[in-house]
Amino acid sequence: MNLSGIIAYPITPFSADGRGINLPVLTQSLELLLASGCHAIAPLGSTGESAYLSEDEWQQVAAHTVTTVAGRVPVVIGLSELTTEGAIGRAKFAESIGADAIMVIPVSYWKLTDQEIHAYYREIAAAVSLPIMVYNNPATSGVDMSPRLIVDMFRDIPNVQWVKESTGDIQRMHAIAELSAGELPFFNGSNPLAFEALCAGASGWCTAAPNVLGDLPRALYEYVYDGNLKAARDLFYRLLPMLRYVVAGGLPKTIKAGLELQSIAAGAPRKPLAAASDEDISELRRLLAAVQ
Known part of the structure; x- marks a missing residue:
């Protein structure tokens, strides 16, 4: 499977009482990302509050995303489970609903050895035929995979085809x-590093930015790969204050607030995550106006 470009992360909108998934708003948010020209959609990551969902909710979001996207771009479903058995169960579900790939990040309570991480990916890969993107984000997972370990898994496990760093x-x-x-194709997962990573040969950029910046992340990607580095640099510095802000403020909170400013009733994150304050919304509005 050929995968490159902007891989966009949707939110998970909740019902008014916070106890279920608001599927109509999820549809709206997915259509917004498709209209931004993203090259793939990756539900159930940090932006999608995957760690805060029940198993039934996780499956609802995964299935609804695949159905709504309907093959227009690849769907790469994120999964992060403490146990290998749980990860395999979710990988099998993703395969059963027609996902194109899975993005796997190990999470841990006990510190995992390289051998345990390698076995985690190997057993998931053996259970499904889906291609796998290894996702390294120690800030959220507590697991830091070295480049050597990631490349070794790429060499040893046929399903492992990409890495998000x-x-x-x-x-x-x-x-x-x-x-x-x-x-081994690598994807950038750090918004403030987007320009530098693309110039270094990243195959793409995994980001929630299209939710608030529309087609501008795709434009940045295309400028770099067309060799128009001045235009890419100028655009990147225009976007950088917003890119920094959404990460520093917490992706679910800031992205949902940004969608509300676009008349999409994204609602609040699930508690204990807090909704954006009036000051947050005012700053988002200012940053969005500065990008235009």
Whole structure:
């Protein structure tokens, strides 16, 4: 499977009482991302509050996303489970509903060894035929996978086809490219690193930014790959204050507030996450106006 470009993350909107999924608003948010020209959609990541969903809710969001996108772009379903058995169950569900790929991040209570992480991915891969994107984000998962481990898994596990690197360290991406002799496609997962990572040869950018910035992330990607680095740099610095803000403010909170400013009733994140304050919304409005 060929995967590149902007992989966009949707929110998970909740019902008014916070106890279920608002599927009509999920549809709206998915259509907004498709209209932004993203190259793929990845539900059930940090932006989608995956860690706060019940199993039934997780399955609802996954299935509704696949149905709504309807093959217009690939759907890469995110999964993060403490246990290998739980991860395999979700991977099998993703395969059963017609997802195109899965993005897998291990999470841990006990610190995992490299051998345990390798076995985690190997057993998931053996249970499904879906291609896998390895997702490294120690800030949220508590697991930091070295470039050497990631490349070893790429060499040893046929399903492992890409990696999303979210540490914000460009040297990690250089190391992945060097250790794999340029064979392992890497994706940027750190918004403030987007320009630098794309210039370093990243196959794409995994981001929630299209929710609030429309087609501008795709434009940045295309400028770089067309060789128009001045236009890419100028656009990146225009976007950078917003890119920093949505990450620093917490993706579910800031992205949902940004969607509300676009008349999409995204609602609040699930508690204990807090909704955006009046000051947050005012700053988002200012940043959005500055991008235009």
